[in-house]
Amino acid sequence: QVQLVESGGGLVQAGGSLRLSCAASGRTYSRYPMGWFRQAPGKEREFVAGIGSSGTNTGYADFVKDRFTISRDNAKNTVYLQMNSLKPEDTAIYYCAAVGRDSDRYYRFSNSYNYWGQGTQVTVSS
Numbered sequence: 001q002v003q004l005v006e007s008g009g010g011l012v013q014a015g016g017s018l019r020l021s022c023a024a025s026g027r028t029y030s031r032y033p034m035g036w037f038r039q040a041p042g043k044e045r046e047f048v049a050g051i052g053s054s055g056t057n058t059g060y061a062d063f064v065k066d067r068f069t070i071s072r073d074n075a076k077n078t079v080y081l082q083m084n085s086l087k088p089e090d091t092a093i094y095y096c097a098a099v100g101r102d103s104d105r106y107y108r109f110s111n112s113y114n115y116w117g118q119g120t121q122v123t124v125s126s
Contacts, residue, residue: 001026001115002024002025002026002028002029002032002098002100002114002115003024003025003026003115004022004023004024004096004097004098004115004116004117005022005023005117005118006020006021006022006094006095006096006117006118006119006120007020007021007022007023007120008020008021008120009094009120009121009122010121010122010123011123011124011125012086012122012123012124012125013124013125014086014087014088014124014125014126015085015086016086016124017082017083017084017085017086018083018086018122019080019081019082019083020036020080020081020083020094020096020120020122021078021079021080022034022036022078022079022080022081022096022117023076023077023078024077024078024079024096024098025077026077028102029074029077029098030053030074030077031053031102031103032053032098032099032100032101032102032103033050033051033052033053033098033099033103033104033105033106033107034050034051034070034072034079034096034097034098034099035047035048035049035050035051035070035096035097035098035099035106035107035108035113036048036049036050036070036079036081036094036095036096036097037094037095037097037110038090038092038093038094038095038122039092039093039095039119040089040091040092040093043092045095045110046061047061047108047109047110048060048061048064048068048081048094049061049064049068049069049070049081050070050106050107050108051070051071051072051079051106052103052104052105052106053074053102053103053104054104055071055072055074056104057104057105057106058070058106059106059108064083064090067083067084067085067086068081068082068083068084069081069082069084070082079096081094083122086122086124087124088124088125088126089124090122090124091122091123091124092121092122093119093120093121093122094119094120094121094122095116095117095118095119096116096117097110097113097115097116097117098113098114098115099112099113099114100113100114100115
């Protein structure tokens with residue numbers, strides 16, 4: 001079992017930055033791929049970024065490439081999402097998720113993920 005707790009959300013002006021953190025519990029966290037998703041009001045949840053177990057393999061949605069960076073620190077059981085050059089359309093609840101099996105690849109589809117955090121609100125003002 002893996003429990004995930006996100007933090008770091010908040011209100012920021014367009015062009016600003018935020019770093020989200022996701023603290024994971026569970027002995028096998030370091031072997032699980034992780035991902036960030038987001039859901040804006042009235043929209044479906046969408047993939048933002050994913051990372052394999054070692055941190056080497058990463059993938060991003062086209063709309064965040066070159067602005068967001070996903071990383072992980074397995075010694076701290078934490079995955080991060082550094083968000084730069086934020087836009088009002090980035091406003092959403094951001095969720096951390098874990099794939100419940102060993103893999104060094106990343107996953108884009110939400111149905112690949114077994115564990116989810118409660119989400120953290122990110123609001124970008126224009």
